[in-house]
Amino acid sequence: MFSRMLHPLFRYFETRVNPYPEGEVQTPPQGLLPFIWHFSRPVLPLLLLMTLFTALVSSAEVFFFSYMGELVDWLGHVEREGFWSAHGLWLAGIGIMVLLGLPLLVLGQSLITHQSIFGNYPMIGRWLSHRHMLNQSLAFYQDEFAGRVSQKVMQTALAIRETVTKVMGLLVYAIVYFTGAAILLGRADLWLLLPLGLWLIGYLAIMRFFVPRLRDVSMAQADARAQMTGRVVDSYSNIQTIKLFADTDREQRYAREAMETFMVTVHRQMRLVTIMSVCLTLLNTALLVGTAGMAISTWYYDAISLGVLTIAIALVMRIRFMSDWILWEVAGLFENIGTVQDGMNTIAREPTIRDVPNAPALEVSAGGIRFDALRFSYEQAKGESRTVFDGLNLTIAPGEKIGLIGRSGAGKSTLANLLLRFYDVQGGRIMIDGQDISQVTQTSLRHQIGMVTQDTSLLHRSLRDNIRYGTPQASDEDVWTAVCRAHADAFINDLVDPKGRRGLDAHVGERGVKLSGGQRQRIAIARVLLKNAPILVLDEATSALDSEVEAAIQEQLDTLMEGKTVIAIAHRLSTIAMLDRLIVVEQGQIVESGTHxxxxxxxxIYAGLWKRQSGGFLGVDM
Incomplete structure (x- = not known):
């Protein structure tokens, strides 16, 4: 009931920040402070308001200490006879103010901190980072563990929140408490500031020695943690391969190497923590003994009152506990800073493939494609590169269907990837209906191209969502028509996932692992059939199918190819022999071109390949 009463209040503060900012996706800036500022701008007003409430709460606590000292002095001199009748009302009023005022301040602070900031702030970081990472090129993900990237997106956003809120909270508490303590003690007797001043020097010395070391080890730990997580996720993502080769021992060693590296950083960190804890305890104990001794001595010589003695000891006890908290928070702060810096190295990278400013959408009227003086190389380690194309020229007429033939590494799939602008060419142009694909939006380019690859991976969602992925507006009837044309209806109705969802509602597992290779390929074909794009790229589109299913689907592909410009890649020459033109590619050059x-x-070369084929496949020993 109490929760229901507060629901509107909670909801009001929870909606003060939009955790999913819209607008153009921007690359986060390099540099720690600019990087943090990039994700903090939407919550800056609330962060300042949180700081104000934190200052008010800590000031109220200092005032409470001061008031308690005065109360002790006052009670030491007041007459007990008639005490309640003379002073009861005033004490009750003070009690009500303390009872209501401080909780209300804490309520305001907590609503802003926990309802407005704590949930929304990291979600802003995750949302903006995720949108940015979706714009990264395929080459970026080929060089990174998917688990490592996702962990950095999740952890960096949380570390930014912890860094900012801790810095602001620590500054306020430290300034208010230490300033308040110095004023209260110094006003009573300047000698009481001596233990506090010596303690502050020692405290700063401890921070100066330990904090940089904790920062360095925390940064090393963040990187080791990401590496460890990446290796574990890599094992889980490829569990079928691991079990197929029965090599779990190697995977255990592979993960353990990363875990041992991580544990080295943990041991270094814990050793520093133990030494720091002992030093801080010694320093705080010296502060308590020194302040208590100084306060008792000055009270003995009647230099301060009993109330001041009470304030001095109470404040020192509070500072003692707070200093321990501050040092741990500072140590944690640098751990978070290490996480932010580690995440920044991955997240704040400019995408290598970007749309030009104000790029128009691609408009395909006929579907003619021209590769003009194409030059492209893959970047390799140590600045080296591997040239794939050097001046390639190829024109595909609107509606023409060509087959690309050549052994692995000849450049067939690279040509398809360049057409889709997964990579940018280093020279020359690729034109579709006279439009340079580098000058149009990537989204519109890929909307106009349907592609089925040999290695088909599906999203861990329902079959319906996977088939409708490129055509979200398609009706269930259209989806089922595509399913039937791809001959996937033979197995879809029998699918049931662990949650009891059936047929098109069944989820297919990560990368579609719950389906066979042939089943995944049929789903991919259904998806392209439904998309019905004017340009079609088939990269070993039927390689995972048995002969009977392939023959049935080939009829649907023939229907699908009508009126479309088609680029088909296949090692099985019989599947592309009927196309309008066959092109043999050798070391990035077109060496033969013509009909079958x-x-x-x-x-x-083609005639020789045709004769040497065994079982309809192109041999690799060309």
């Missing part, structure tokens, strides 16, 4: 009959008549 024309190439056989030339008795060149």
């Amino acid at each position: 009959a024309e190439l056989l008549a030339q008795e060149g």
